[in-house]
Amino acid sequence: MDGESGQEYIFDATSSYDPDGFAGDLSYRWTIDGETIENISTVFYTFDEPGTYSVSLVVSDNLGEESGVKTYTIEISNPQPIPEIEARIATDGDDPILETVDTDDPSVIWMVPHTTEGGIFLAPEQPLFLDGGSSIDGDAEFENGTSTDPESPEWTGIVDWYWDFGDGSPIQEGATAWHSWSQPGDYIVTLTVRDGFLTGDVQSTTILVTVSEAPVIPAQSIVNTDQITVGDSVEISATFFDPDLESGIVAWLDKDAFVDSDGDGSVSNDRQWLLTGELESFWDTDILIDEDGDGDASNDFEWSDALWPEVGERQVLLRVCDGVDICVDRIFIVTVYTDQQSDAPKSLGELTLEDFRPSEENIGLLALVSLLAILWWMILRQKDDEEMEAEEFDQTFGVPEVKREGGLQGMDQHIAPPQPKYLTIEDRRDEESGYIRPVRSRR
Numbered sequence: 001m002d003g004e005s006g007q008e009y010i011f012d013a014t015s016s017y018d019p020d021g022f023a024g025d026l027s028y029r030w031t032i033d034g035e036t037i038e039n040i041s042t043v044f045y046t047f048d049e050p051g052t053y054s055v056s057l058v059v060s061d062n063l064g065e066e067s068g069v070k071t072y073t074i075e076i077s078n079p080q081p082i083p084e085i086e087a088r089i090a091t092d093g094d095d096p097i098l099e100t101v102d103t104d105d106p107s108v109i110w111m112v113p114h115t116t117e118g119g120i121f122l123a124p125e126q127p128l129f130l131d132g133g134s135s136i137d138g139d140a141e142f143e144n145g146t147s148t149d150p151e152s153p154e155w156t157g158i159v160d161w162y163w164d165f166g167d168g169s170p171i172q173e174g175a176t177a178w179h180s181w182s183q184p185g186d187y188i189v190t191l192t193v194r195d196g197f198l199t200g201d202v203q204s205t206t207i208l209v210t211v212s213e214a215p216v217i218p219a220q221s222i223v224n225t226d227q228i229t230v231g232d233s234v235e236i237s238a239t240f241f242d243p244d245l246e247s248g249i250v251a252w253l254d255k256d257a258f259v260d261s262d263g264d265g266s267v268s269n270d271r272q273w274l275l276t277g278e279l280e281s282f283w284d285t286d287i288l289i290d291e292d293g294d295g296d297a298s299n300d301f302e303w304s305d306a307l308w309p310e311v312g313e314r315q316v317l318l319r320v321c322d323g324v325d326i327c328v329d330r331i332f333i334v335t336v337y338t339d340q341q342s343d344a345p346k347s348l349g350e351l352t353l354e355d356f357r358p359s360e361e362n363i364g365l366l367a368l369v370s371l372l373a374i375l376w377w378m379i380l381r382q383k384d385d386e387e388m389e390a391e392e393f394d395q396t397f398g399v400p401e402v403k404r405e406g407g408l409q410g411m412d413q414h415i416a417p418p419q420p421k422y423l424t425i426e427d428r429r430d431e432e433s434g435y436i437r438p439v440r441s442r443r
Contacts, residue, residue: 002075005050006140009074011043011057018061025062030055048140050078050197078197079138081158083205085191086131086268087120088112088257095325100127100178110257112268113275113324119208121251121275123324125180128209130189132161133175137195148175150196160194166209184213184243210251213243215279215320217330222316229339230311236283238332240320244276251275251323275323284317287331308336 003009013028030037032045033053047053053074059067088110090097101108110129113121122128136142137157145156163172165179166187172179181187187209194200217240224235244251253273254261261270282301286308291300301319308314314334321327 002077003047004079005047005076006079006138006143008044008046011045011055012041013057013059014041016041016057016059016067020061027060029058029060032056046140047074047076050076050139052076078195078201080201080203081137081193081195082135083132083191083193083203084134084136085189085205085207086134086257087189087207087209088129088131088268089122089126090129096123096126098126100129103129103176109255112254112257114252114254114269115208115210116250116252117208118269119210121210121212121249121324122181123212123326124182124184126324127178127180130163130177130179130191131175132163132177132191132193135161135191135193137197139195139197157195158193159196159200162192162194164190164192166190181209181211184211186210210244210249212322212324212326214326214328215240215242215322217318217320217328222318222332223334227337228308228334229337230309231339232308236285236316236334238281238318238330240279240281240318242276242279242322244322249276273323277323280321282319282321284319285314287315287317308334311336311338 011030011032013030016026016028018026026041027039028041030040030043032043032055033047037043053076054071055074056069056071058069089112090101090108091111092107093109097108115121120128133148133156135156135158136145139157142155142157145154147154148156148158150159158175161173161175163174163177163179165172165181166189167181167183169179179189188206189209190204190206192202192204194202217238220238222236222238224237225232228234251274252271253275254268254270255272256267256270258267259270260267261272284300289300290296312335314336316332316334317329318332319327319329
């Protein structure tokens with residue numbers, strides 16, 4: 001018979017009887033783990049520790065005659081430890097603290113950024129404090145344990161804690177751990193605990209950590225007009241989106257990790273601040289001009305109307321931030337033209353990128369110039385008579401394919417040289433022709 005420590009078991013002898021007497025005249029003597037229990041037909045008993053136990057019963061009638069001993073052996077197993085994970089981040093009351101802190105520092109306000117599915121929602125590089133100190137041994141004697149110190153009377157019975165952060169980093173030991181993740185995505189954190197029974201029984205639990213993705217600002221035009229001139233009031237706008245929302249993630253911030261504000265019995269799932277809500281956007285209409293004089297020209301996020309008083313290119317900065325303070329920047333180039341018409345050619349310093357882009361006004365001219373350039377190239381490619389004659393004299397033997405017969409190349413595999421040019425009488429008599437008169441023998 002097998003059982004588990006901490007469980008209450010019932011031993012019932014009421015079906016015992018005396019063949020020559022009355023059952024009501026019977027007496028009972030139980031022996032359980034060396035303890036004798038008499039005159040009770042039904043015994044309720046709990047085994048507090050794992051091990052092998054014997055349960056014996058002897059029944060006597062009214063004449064004192066005893067039955068034989070009925071013995072059962074019970075194997076009480078060690079109950080599995082119960083791992084528990086608590087996760088929270090350190091803040092100064094408003095903003096997250098981006099480094100590990102002393103967990104006993106009273107100035108630290110602990111908060112829980114969580115998803116509606118029960119996981120944790122973080123920004124990249126945000127340290128997360130993981131606490132496994134609430135894990136307990138499954139034995140009944142440890143059910144009220146609160147301390148990880150084996151010498152404490154409130155010991156939880158757990159001797160080892162192992163943390164796997166799901167990102168390939170080394171396993172970390174200890175009741176608590178700090179960890180951060182640099183890349184967006186989902187990570188499964190696993191806590192494995194071991195109790196102190198014999199070589200130790202182990203049990204694991206997990207929690208999902210989602211690291212937020214940065215907002216996305218696509219390439220686009222931010223102005224609602226084809227051309228901007230000096231002094232124009234221009235409306236600028238842009239589209240952007242949050243990949244976390246596109247993935248269906250809904251995350252909240254519990255602003256006090258130890259108070260159950262909604263009264264549902266859990267102190268870490270209160271929905272006090274939406275982390276996956278509407279994105280915030282900020283504009284700086286020219287990152288080369290320090291409007292507020294703080295020494296940083298790229299943080300002048302004070303917007304009224306887009307008024308550019310000078311001709312030229314303007315670099316407009318758009319910054320978009322999500323609920324966990326992940327921000328992304330994109331710079332847009334806006335060209336401002338003069339409001340005066342001028343036929344004079346621009347100087348090199350006045351040219352902008354727009355001047356090199358094709359438009360309806362100059363596309364025909366560009367096509368004509370391209371056609372003339374192609375014709376001129378074709379003319380230059382034509383060969384004159386001297387070039388043609390030189391090519392004829394430059395012909396050589398050609399061997400398009402070599403086939404060997406018996407290791408030697410056959411003569412019929414050559415292409416014959418061109419026929420020599422026929423020399424007229426005038427050519428042969430001309431001293432500059434290079435003609436050499438053949439020598440004939442006289443007989």
